[in-house]
Amino acid sequence: MKIHEYQAKNLLKSYSIPIPKGTIVKNKKDAISIWEDMKGIPLVVKAQIHSGGRGKAGGVKIVNTKEELVDYVSTLIGTVLYTEQTGKDGMPVECVLVEEALKFKKELYLGFTIDRARACITMLVSSEGGVEIEKIASQSPEKVMIEHIEPLLGLRDFQITRALLLTNIDSKYLRKLSSISKSLYRLFIEKDCSLAEINPLVITEDDEIVAVDAKINFDDNALFRHPEILSLRDYTQENHLEVEAAKYNLNYIKLKGNVGCMVNGAGLAMATMDLIKLVGAEPANFLDVGDGATSQMVKEGFKILLLDKDVKVIFINIFGGILRCDTLARGIVEAAYELQVELPIVIRLEGTNVEEGKRILTESGLSLITAKDMGEAALKVAGALGLTS
Amino acid sequence: MSILVDKNTRVLVQGITGNEGAFHTRQMIEYGTNIVAGVTPGKGGGFFEGIPIFNTVSEAKKRMEIDATAIFVPPPFAADAILEAVESGIKIIVCLTEGIPTLDMLTVFHYVKSKDAVLIGPNTPGIISPGKCKIGVMAGYIHKEGSIGIISRSGTLTYEVVYQLSIRGIGQSTCIGIGGDPIVGLKYVDLLKMFEKDDDTELVVIIGEIGGTAEEEAAYYYKKNKKKPVVAFIAGVTAPSGRRMGHAGAIITGGKGDATTKIKTLEEAGITVVKNPAEIWQAVMDAKYKKY
Structure with missing residues (x-):
């Protein structure tokens, strides 16, 4: 699950990590x-959306006057922001974070994530933080x-010291950074x-260390x-069909093409998408009903597929294991x-029970392409789309 | 003719009286798995389908001979159930539970290793040595006894591949789902090593997915220790980057774990990578009848 920058910063604050003075703003008032x-100091306004690349997309700005602030806030709120990461649908800006624009002399990077291969938490530190960190990390x-943290030992002081000193950070900041x-x-x-x-x-510039952005x-x-x-x-930041699907324990992800896919199991779903692409078509989505789906879930899945106006052909690819084909x-x-598809x-x-399943389909009177x-x-999907392969 | 489990494997079921546990215990018995005991705290002393139930794993272990355990315990308690099994001295642990918090699994992973036990899963369909032993939730009947080893990260896609093979008369020695979570016990590399030592496995199929680097690790190992032919398929070539495609834990981050890199690494190691998921059986046939 993702959260907004301001929520992340509130969490940091509750863990005694300094953040800039600021507040969340939802309107002009x-x-x-x-x-x-x-008291009239320069402020920075940051659109709150669940996506990176806000700066380049015009979602972050420094304002020096009250008019500038009010103007910018009113243009941002209620609009949709399109960044490199949001895709063509963009993301709605419901609120902005307004905080003091700090003057600083150095940008660092500090992060923790999970290293799957080593099965441990990893700490990453760099003295070259900022928007280009991903480029720096790859180039x-x-x-x-990088410090790998032994699960049974936890993060140790020597690791922090080692990482910080190796990245050429002045040792006078060591105590604060370590904390x-x-x-x-x-x-x-x-x-x-x-x-x-x-x-x-x-x-x-006053030698304070402050978290200016956080993710x-x-x-x-573990949310339970x-x-x-x-x-x-914040559901406004999620695709509404994805949210709807999740209510019924279905896994739905919107994609770019026009073949609506209903599959059971994530691996089979991905393999199906790949197959569609091989015959020259494009999946419109990824709808995984899981291996334990009920006929109710199948029905809800169908509804979701039909709500997607991009869908031109429906492709159902099911391998019944626990899920029986007759169900x-x-x-x-x-x-x-019911939905008059x-x-x-x-x-x-x-x-499982494929013969019975096929009998039900044949006797239904529906014009299905089996x-x-x-x-x-x-190949039949491609045919239905009028693609010649 | 198999790795890890066979007809002599004596199996415990943790969570035997729960919905999932009860249903699949019956299925496993029907398949011929030797289930010797069950554990449900508070229900010790009772029986399930004639199988004695114990309150704790250590009690079950004291009273019965147990080689392996199948865990059907809900996510909040599953990590603890694995630890309990390891601590009691069980060496083969199959955890079917889906949805265990990742941080819980970090400690579990290292503890399992330190005790020389092996963990399959979590979030796996389990392990099956066709005709001998099934510890898991897969449909038994699609499998057929034979000499192909299968290692996979997904459930239904594995059924698809197994079925493609079985209907053409190509049987399997052992099929293992390593699990779709970010942190799992045995990975491709560990199982590849076991299959190489198994005289009756002549070829191994690896079914991978985007995300993580487990397939790449298998490729690096295989490059240096080529013994048996390996055929692989990677699902998710067309998946958009940065999106989590379902609970399978398939996520691509920063160019690592994407399908193109995986396929290239596998091919460079001498593994046949199949592009079309409908034709995996064909590649297996080709490799099987080609002399190495």
Whole structure:
């Protein structure tokens, strides 16, 4: 799960990590009142969306006057921001963060994430923080110090010292940085994060160390023990069909093409997408009903597929393991009648109770395009789209 | 004719009276798995389908001979269930539970290793040596006894591949789902090593996914220790970067773990990578009848 920058900063603050003075602003009135509170110092306005690349997309600006502030806040709120990472749909700006524009002499990077191969938490530190950190990490990886943390030992002082000194940070900042590193690590553990990064972590002209931007993601599997984190979830930042699907335990992801896919299991779903692409078509989505789907879930899945106006052909590729093919077939027939589906449906069923499933489909009177295996099914999808291969 | 489990494997089921546990225990018995005991705290002394239930794993271990355990415990308690099994001295642990917090698994992973136990999963369909032993939730009937070893990260895609092979008369020695979570026990490399030592496995199929670097690690190992032919498929070539494609833990970050890199690394190691998921059986046939 993702949260906004301001929420991440509030969390940092609760772990004693210094953040710039500021507040969240939702309208003109809020903007005026913060201008007065901050006594006219230069402020920075930052659009709050669940995406990076805001600066380049015009979502971050320094303002020097009250008019500038009010103007910018009113143009941002209620608009949709398109960044390199949001895709063509963009993301709605519901609120902005307004805070003091700090003058700093150095930008650092500090982050924690999980190293899957080593099965441990990893600390990353660099003295070259800022917007270009990803470029630096891929082009000059030696500039990013990595410390692997033994799960049974936790983060140790020597590791922090080693990482900080190796990245050429003046040792006079060691004590403060070390305390921030420990706090961020503690937050990572206590809140079940999958990513916690401060970028940039700046050294101000007064030699203070402050988190100017932060990104914190959480492990979805651990949200059951963090109601306080779950309450930070902002549905306006998520695709509404994805949210709808999740209500029924379905996994839906919107893609660019026009073939609506209903599949069970993430691996098979991805393989199906790949297959569609091989025959020259493009998947419109990824809809995983899981291996334990009920006919109700199949029906809801169908509804979601139909709500997506890009879908021109529906492709059902199911391998029934625990999910029985007859259960699935009943769900499809029911949904197709109830929703009066007019789009061509290509269907390939295999696995548990497949004979019964096929009988239900044949006797349903629906005009379904059936296929004996995945390969044939994909060709029929291409055919239904009028693609010649 | 198999690795890790066979017809002599005596299996414990943790969470035997829960919905999932009960259903799959019946399925496993029907398949012929030798289930010798179950654990559900508070239900010790009772029986499930004639199998004795114990309150704790250590009690079950004291009273019965146990080689392996199948864990069907809900996510908040599953990590603890694995630790309990390891601490009691069980050496093969199959954790079917989906949705265990990642941080819980970090400690578990290292503890399992320190005790010379092996963990399959979590979030796996399990392990099956066709005709001998099934510890998991896969549909038993699609499998066929034979000489192909299968290692996979996904569930239904594995069924698809197994089925493609079985209907053409190509059987399997052992099929293992390593699990779709970010942190899992045994990985491709560990299992590849086991298959290489198994005289009756002649070819190994690796079914991978985007995300992580487990497939690459297998490729590096294989490059240096080529013994048996390996055929691989990587799902998710067309997946958009940065999106988590389902609970399978398939996520691409910063160019690492994307399909193109994986395929290239595998091919460079001498592994046949199949592009079309509908034709995996064909590649297996080709490799099987080609002399190495």
